[in-house]
Amino acid sequence: MSPERGAFTSILMLPWLAHGHISPFLELSKRFADRNIHIYFCSTPVNLASVKPKLAGTKYFSKIKLVELHLPSLPELPPRNHTTKTLPPHLMPTLKKAFDTSSPGFAGILRLLVSDLVVYDFLQPWAPAIGTSLGIPAVEFLCTSATMCAFVNHANMKPGVEFPYPGIYLHDHEFDKFTNLLECSANGIKDRERVFQCFERSLDMIIIKGIREIEGKYIDYLSFLLDKRVVPVGPLVEDTMFEDGEKSKILDWLDNREEKSTVFVSFGSEYFLSKQEMTEIAHGLEASKVNFVWVVRFHDGERDAEANSRCHLPEGFLKRVAGRGLVLQGWAPQAAILQHSSIGGFVSHCGWSSVMESIRFGVPIIAMPMHLDQPMNARVAEEVGVGTEVKRDETEHPESGGGEEHQECDGRQGGGESEAESEGDERYHKKERR
Structure with missing residues (x-):
């Protein structure tokens, strides 16, 4: 002892x-x-x-x-x-x-x-x-x-x-x-x-x-x-921290934007957008004509993030949005960005931490839930008046990044066992939605 x-x-x-x-x-x-x-x-x-x-x-x-x-x-x-x-x-x-x-x-x-x-x-x-x-x-x-x-x-x-x-x-x-x-x-x-x-x-x-x-x-x-x-126990928002280089790049860029003129776009640290999803979001941001900070991520198997971003983004996108769009690769200090005065909206996957941070800093949410608990979190945000959900088709495109979830269940990959039966527990296989 x-x-x-x-x-x-x-x-x-x-x-x-x-x-x-x-x-x-x-x-x-x-x-x-x-x-x-x-x-x-x-x-x-x-x-x-x-x-x-x-x-x-x-x-x-x-x-x-x-x-x-x-x-x-x-x-x-x-x-x-x-x-x-x-x-x-x-x-x-x-x-x-x-x-x-x-x-x-x-x-x-x-x-x-x-x-x-x-x-x-x-x-x-x-x-x-x-x-x-x-x-x-x-x-x-x-x-x-x-x-x-x-x-x-x-x-x-x-x-x-x-x-x-x-x-x-x-x-x-x-x-x-x-x-x-x-x-x-x-x-x-x-x-x-x-x-x-x-x-x-x-x-x-x-x-x-x-x-x-x-x-x-x-x-x-x-x-x-x-x-x-x-x-x-409260929102438990993380303390904001910057490395010197990050502060120079991100905060200086935001400091030069008008109050509430910029949208922050991020889908969490563990969801990887497909090429189709990235293309559609890029087209939307370009058409919006607003300032934006967009965090894009690639998983560990895709080492050359810069090359991947060039492949996934529409041709010429970065040049066309130069001056009003900042695309960050990998990670960004989300809480510090959200509390900046130039941020007026948050396009979010609605992970619970992101919802809590948005509420903490008074930034309205444009909800684009992807999977897991995110759809329910988005509906809570909408219910209490801190966000609005983007309405989408109820069917997924075959190239959707969400398909990676099924790989997580594939027992032939990574040493797990697949037990997602076609005829399983009635509690989880009913089509009842509510």
Whole structure:
């Protein structure tokens, strides 16, 4: 047992291996640290390498200790890919399997540190099980919206019963994509099973990233369904950070634009637009005649981002929009951009962190949800008056970037097993949309 046991209260934080989860886990860690709670922040070395600079030189440097969790290094999954950032979609099952196989290492970390509480994410039901076996309570922290969580739990617990809030729904093609993802399998475990085991194993409460004024009725309904307290902890917007070069390029460019004259366009760190999607968005931005900052991303298998952007964008696009359009490749400090006075709108995929940042900085959303929880988040934003959704056809083009999700479920790629049956659980294969 650690000799420090009892000297202070400590919490071990274990996020899923995605920036969209690591960032809110880190912000929540800071809130705990402000209350004199010692934090152990546990993730893979490649993820911790991006966290460390955010703590350096701050009051949190001594309060939040970074703890490395080592995944097996496989030929197809080297340590630099022990994160979802730029991960080729077909390797997602491999990453989940590798994360699962790190559970003995996580148990060793818990035995060594003997924390008072484990705060875990939505895909690792083994984390609360290990905590319980060691007499350490565990609580789930959800980085997604209460709306989505309520919708999914309602579908699971009340199959065939219409969701009680008609403003939240999925079109048929969205429903099919979402349920296919829930049926994805890695290491012999469906994501649906992971998600609901994580709900069940949380002690007597769920912590959630959100605001009661925005999602109050959905928070209460989720609490009713789970028979647990659901505690919203605010938007948890990440502190803004710039490298000198980034500041010069981006902020200087924005400083030369009039107030609320510029649209920020970004679809998150893990969705890769297809050539067709990029072409259509480029045509729309060009026709709009407004200033814009557009972040484009390519996954790790496409090393030459500049060459890829030239191939994916319409010929001559960059020249035609020169002076009013800034195209950034890979990553941009989203929160810092959104709070700039020249930004007047946000074309967004409606990841939950993006919705929270938009609300935090008062930037209206033009919603273009792509997959996962994003359609439900977009409808929450529209319901509360902070955004409007772009209406699109209910069928996907075959070249859509969303098709990469199916690669995540392909057991022949990346070592996962495909268990998305054509005749499966009625709760997830019904065509009911609400």
